[in-house]
Amino acid sequence: MNPWRSLIYGLRNLARRKSREREIADEVEQYYAEAEAELIERGLTAEEARRTVRMEAGTISVVRERMNTYGWENAVSGFFADLRFAARQLMKHRAFTLTAVLTLALGIGANAAIFTAIDSILLAPLPYNNPSRLAFLNTHWSDSGYTIPRVTGLDMIGVRDQTKSLAAVSLYWSGRLSVELCNHATYTELSWVDVNFARVFDLKPIAGRLFTEAEANQAALVSEQFARDNFGSAQAALGQVLHGDVGSAAVEIVGVVPAGFDFPSKTQVWIARPLIQPQWDGRNAFNYRAVALLRPGVSFKAAQAELDAISQRLQKIYPDDNRNKRITVVSLAEALTGNARPTLLLLWATVGIILLIACVNVTHLQLVRTMERQREMAIRKALGSSRWQIMWPVLLESLLLAALGCAAGVLLAVPAVRILVTMAPKELPRAGEIHLNGWVLAFTMAISVLTALASAIFPAIRAAKVNATEAMKHDAARGMSRKGATTLRDGLVIAEVAATFVLAVAAGLLLRTMFTLMNRDLGFETRQMLVVDADAPAQTADDYQRVILQFNELFTKLSAMPGVEHVAGIMGLPMGNYGSNGSYTPRGGLSVDPHHRPWANWSVASPGYFQTMNIPMLRGRDFNAQDTADNPFVVIISESVAKQSFGNADPIGKQIQCSLDGDKWMTVIGIVGDIRQDSPADKPGPALYMPMTQHPYYANQINIVLRTGVKPSTLMNTVQTMIAQANPQIAMRFTTMDAMVNESVTTQRFRAALISLFAAVGILLSMLGVYGTMAYTVAQRTFEIGLRMAFGANRAVILRGILRHAAMLACIGIAVGLVLSLMLARLVAAMLVGVNPIDPISLSGASLLLLLTALAAASAPGWKATHVDPLAALRAE
């Protein structure tokens, strides 16, 4: 039969149900009338004819019913009738429905929210052209297993010249810098990219054109957003000139790229830089990041094989510099989101557990309901309902609950996603792209249906197994409920407690990590410290010299301000944006393996920096006014450098060379304490400090740090005025060291906050579970309790019995949870700082918390049990 035709018929019949029923009635009526008329014609009386026809053909109503139920549309309307029945049932049991829907909404909403993030960040293709062919290159050392997301220019020349699998390779670097436009300065994300960049991303300007190879350092592209914000429109931006940190000279805007493109890291301005030339750079200067476009049809595996071959060749030609060095390729999406992956997967696992707990709770609620409905089920069965017919209403009710839960969950997810995005650490990639979409809704619906099935399957099977005669005789209220039912309910509570325990332990571990980080000795003092990002434009050598003088004068003036105790300037402030690092060569200390030269963070500081930061000066002296470019170069080293390069010898007076700028040997004049450079999660590490006056090219983009005796923010306006007076061209941003430290642990805080939130939800849900099971048990045992009390049982004994049951369930749950936690501990190990994944404090804390939760949840029903009136209880039936 043509299904299309059948569909149309069915829909038409559904639409005009009444008139169709009338038509069928008419047709049947007419049939019988004709049959009777014929018999009367043959000589029967009307009454005889009537009876004969009915005897032969059956009653009219049966035929009519048979015709009315023909067709798929009747199955549908039957379904709706069942649905209406289920809805009425849910309406009748408001408390049950509300609890179940809220529970499901929490579980489903949390899943929808987290899946939204996962879908947008990990699953959705990058919003660039040819997203599946975009690649990112890393440098990897096969001996140490170390990988860095940077490459050297010289290696890239090798790749560029020899590759067949990459259609284009582009080198770039980026930063957040100030740019001077015709009438104002602005901080913006800036990248220097070569001419291949546009080829890799297949950029098509919406105004103007791309830059050519010949225009290096003279041309720039800007984003549509930047053009609109600063010039009014894309067209107006063309031909405008940028000054500032952008290059040696003025740079002209030649093109505007569409608003959606912001690679790398929200770049607004792309400045043309020349293609790498072989005569530049060292083979160990990892100054660039590299993106590439795979040729169509080339797999990442094939590209990697080719890069391996190229790496091999380079290793042969440069056995020293390229020893064990390998260029590796990953998809750009992976490079961008790889760091966020463990956090997101952890969150996903967590909300999965939440959903599981929600499921268990709803199963539990359903189970209690089917127990109450046992008699109804028994009657249905006695009247001849099939197994399926008994299970169907239970399943349908669950589906309806899940649908309500799904709707409520999505409503919950919308604000949750918004909060998630606001809370997200700024390192969270693609946070701006996070949004609910069809996939997420489909996923949510799918898990809702699964939830419905999962939570209904036990109760439904149990309902179908009802033994009609037993159930009719059986009186649940007399405390003689079947063993199996109790075991199943207890099992559910245990599962719930175990799952919650795992969450609570995870939350405990992450909170302890957070606590450790916030209270760590960073090697310097963070309190009462105002931090200024100060960025003075400079192009010529004279500019740089003048900037240093201005800064030095400024430091003196600022330190004279009331409320200010010390002032210093620094390039490479801990927790800050700038800073450099690399390997160095010591002279006069321990011998150095040329292939594994020692490594350190590099900072450039003004005199007084260590005092301002409260970094202990262990030996030697601070920088002073005599440490100028004309005098011998000096360096101050941190304790770790002294240890790793000079051992027990006194480093003062020994020499060090590093390639910050030039290769002058610097004399060690002092030793200071180690600090944690990038975040409190770092280990205190080796650092070299060089004076600003000897490294002017690194002294125009600095942080000014002020140790204050008052609240740092109160000084902001005065400081701003003084800096602007000293040099109006300095771009400034203000913050405090405490805020910077806070910001450096946002990822950890994000994780800890979310997991704790989910653990709290889990605890709430398991509390409901324990409460439900206990309340039900007490209600069922009212008769028994009344009887015992009538025989003189003590109230305390009764209460103790109930609490003991709850405690026992909790303890078994905790034991199971403990085993699970120990098994899962290593999954979070990488996210912990200063805490062992098997942390006795977190484990015992979680145990105690869950035990108390269970007892608290059981105490209300327990209290109720002790107030059973024996007479009333015995009279109950």
Next chain:
Amino acid sequence: MVDENTDVIQGTLDMLILKTLSLEPMHGFGIARRMEQVSRGVFRINPGSLLTALQRLERAGWLDSEWRQTKNSRRAKYYSLTRAGKKQLEIETADWTRRASAVARLLKAEA
């Protein structure tokens, strides 16, 4: 008296209805009466089966229907064969003939 089986042979009701209607449009009872007459009482049609079969055939596009006055001026639903119905009748008739003659041959061989 032994009850003779008056059921329509399974699977042939559709074909018999189509055949009956190939002469002229009829209403439900008319079809039943005609089938009973032509089969000389061998097949007696139950109205429930007949009327649902008519619904089914109409849905399949083999029959059309319209409400008309009968001879004795009652309103009745008249069914008529569509072009697709005619084709279907040919197919089913050919199929039936092929199978019935096969059954006949087998029975003869057995004898």
